[in-house]
Amino acid sequence: MSGTAPAVDYQAILDQIWLEVAPRLGEGKVASYIPQLATVPVAQFGMAVYRLDGQMFSIGAAQTRFSAQSVTKLFALALAYTRVGDSIWQRLGKEPSGTAFNSLVQLELERGIPRNPFINAGALVITDILASCFVGSEIALLQFIRQLCGSTAPDFDLKVAESELKTAHRNFAIAHLIKDFGNLHNTVSAVVRSYCRQCSITLSCEELARAAAFLANHGSMPACVPGGTQILDASSAKRISAVMLTCGTYDAAGEFAYRVGLPAKSGVGGGIVAVIPGEAAVAVWSPGLDASHNSALGTYALARLTDLTRHSIF
Numbered sequence: 001m002s003g004t005a006p007a008v009d010y011q012a013i014l015d016q017i018w019l020e021v022a023p024r025l026g027e028g029k030v031a032s033y034i035p036q037l038a039t040v041p042v043a044q045f046g047m048a049v050y051r052l053d054g055q056m057f058s059i060g061a062a063q064t065r066f067s068a069q070s071v072t073k074l075f076a077l078a079l080a081y082t083r084v085g086d087s088i089w090q091r092l093g094k095e096p097s098g099t100a101f102n103s104l105v106q107l108e109l110e111r112g113i114p115r116n117p118f119i120n121a122g123a124l125v126i127t128d129i130l131a132s133c134f135v136g137s138e139i140a141l142l143q144f145i146r147q148l149c150g151s152t153a154p155d156f157d158l159k160v161a162e163s164e165l166k167t168a169h170r171n172f173a174i175a176h177l178i179k180d181f182g183n184l185h186n187t188v189s190a191v192v193r194s195y196c197r198q199c200s201i202t203l204s205c206e207e208l209a210r211a212a213a214f215l216a217n218h219g220s221m222p223a224c225v226p227g228g229t230q231i232l233d234a235s236s237a238k239r240i241s242a243v244m245l246t247c248g249t250y251d252a253a254g255e256f257a258y259r260v261g262l263p264a265k266s267g268v269g270g271g272i273v274a275v276i277p278g279e280a281a282v283a284v285w286s287p288g289l290d291a292s293h294n295s296a297l298g299t300y301a302l303a304r305l306t307d308l309t310r311h312s313i314f
């Protein structure tokens with residue numbers, strides 16, 4: 001994309017977005033069904049663009065760590081892909097669900113095969129795959145994320161993990177149903193515990209943008225990263241980005257594609273990571289969520305970014 005699009009002054013555009021967002025800080029509602037997340041002050045915002053030449057552009061609280069939650073499903077999928085490749089699709093689908101991320105209804109009708117890896121049911125199957133590949137799969141995932149963002153700072157937030165585990169009745173129900181259909185190989189308790197830890201990983205926007213850069217770069221960490229390696233082959237990276245576009249922002253993936261026009265993955269902690277193929281990875285965080293559980297100001301900021309830069313996939 002960089003070959004055809006005019007050069008963009010990302011910092012000036014981010015500064016413009018910051019001017020627009022600052023008066024709106026506090027919009028949306030923090031997720032409260034995980035008690036520990038309900039304590040996060042809503043009036044926060046950060047955004048970072050990590051260009052593939054290694055330049056980082058950021059505004060606001062771009063270095064503040066937040067609860068990545070479902071954003072980690074992206075890295076769990078990528079890590080599973082590095083281990084078992086396309087065979088994951090024998091155990092889950094790649095179609096938008098059209099239902100809430102934590103819905104049980106479809107799973108019963110579709111005999112324990114989750115619609116996609118980005119709803120909770122699908123993420124639990126991915127967690128199960130990782131648990132079969134690694135001893136301490138959530139630690140393997142944390143190390144993978146640390147490798148991708150070049151920092152050992154991202155970590156579990158055990159308060160959040162415990163808080164979620166205590167109230168994870170729905171995720172236990174989903175896991176039991178999948179297990180009943182024979183699509184979970186490890187114990188329900190091990191998988192849900194590992195999943196809650198995975199979701200509790202904290203990252204800043206700058207770290208998250210770095211971590212997703214390989215997806216913008218045909219599966220390889222940007223050449224400017226010392227020791228940067230190929231994570232996935234180009235075809236697999238393309239496929240993961242495609243699933244992000246169609247399934248990455250819950251039941252609002254259509255609306256999100258319409259407004260933003262980039263493959264993205266969101267989380268109920270208010271983070272969203274997006275990929276501008278061949279150009280950059282972008283991360284935004286603002287804990288106030290809209291009705292579809294995506295960050296309200298985060299979605300707005302990404303829509304403005306693609307409008308102002310003209311860098312969307314459309």
Ligand SMILES: NC(=O)CC[C@H](N)C(=O)O
Nearest residue numbers: 069070101120199267268
């Ligand atoms: N959409 C999300 O970010 C959900 C993640 C959260 N840990 C859950 O399972 O409910």
